[in-house]
Amino acid sequence: MSLIADQKVKLWYSPFACSFVPHVVLREAGIDVELILAQVGDMSEEFKRLNPKGRIPVLAIGDEIITEMSAILTAISFLAPEAHLLGRTSLETIRVYEWLNYLSTTAHAQSFASIWRTERFTHDVNLYPSIQSRGVENVRDVYALIEDKLSEGHSDYAVGHSFTVVDSFLILLYFWAGKIEVEMEFTYPRCTRYVKNSWERKSVAEARKIHMIV
Known part of the structure; x- marks a missing residue:
């Protein structure tokens, strides 16, 4: 089946969670979307039937159910190729x-998840503090790399000179880092300038309201 832009689009989301990323991209693409709340940590049986992995985000385009961040962002981008959300060249x-x-693996699934979803890494609650502490160290390492990459790019965007799906992900991770009390503004000034450049972008501002990110 080909993805057709006029099909009904639904996004299952949870506030503060990674579903913010495709929400921004949907807004950026100008795609009308039905938002359906699926609270992290309290997934309904109906949601688990929809996505047996039990994770958000989930995207529906017509009858097609799509999971996993990269696949979801690719699908949205295919619906609006004129927005060039996957970049403007093959490179x-x-x-x-x-x-x-x-960002999906090292930053999210390993670093932040070890802090907020420590139960995924061990059954021994006595190990939680050390795992979480290491997670914070990993977040700092992630942002040191991001700081360097953004500095090398000499652009307001992560890839090329226009907004891509990567930018929406980096904005969320910046917000998350602040929630675990990683000092961002002075330690990672390039990241801070980068995020501030997009903070009031229409697509970002609209998604922030729904996800209560201020």
Whole structure:
């Protein structure tokens, strides 16, 4: 089946969670979307039937159910190719996926998850403090790399000179870092300038309201 832009689009989301990322991208693409709340940590049986992995985000385009961040962002981008959300050249698209893989795995699934979803890493609650402490160290390492990458790019955007799906992900991770009391503004000034440049962008501001990110 081909993805057709006039099909009904639904996004299952949870405030503060990574579903903020595709929400921004949907707004950026100008796609009408039905938002359905699926609270992290309290997923309904109906949601688990929809996505047996029990994780958000989940995207529906017509009858097609799509899970996993990179797949969801790719699907949205295919619905609005004129927005160039995967980059404007083949090399930019490669760089977009390079970023997405790193942000989805090292940054999100390993670093932040070890702090907020420590039960995924061990059954021994006595180990939680050391795992969480290491998670904070990993977040700092992640942002040191991001700081360097953004400094090398000499652009207001992560890839090329226009907004891509990567930018929405980096904005969320910046907000998350502040929630674990990682000092961002002075330690990572390039990241801070980068995020502030997009903070009031229409797509970002609209998604922030729904996700209560201030």
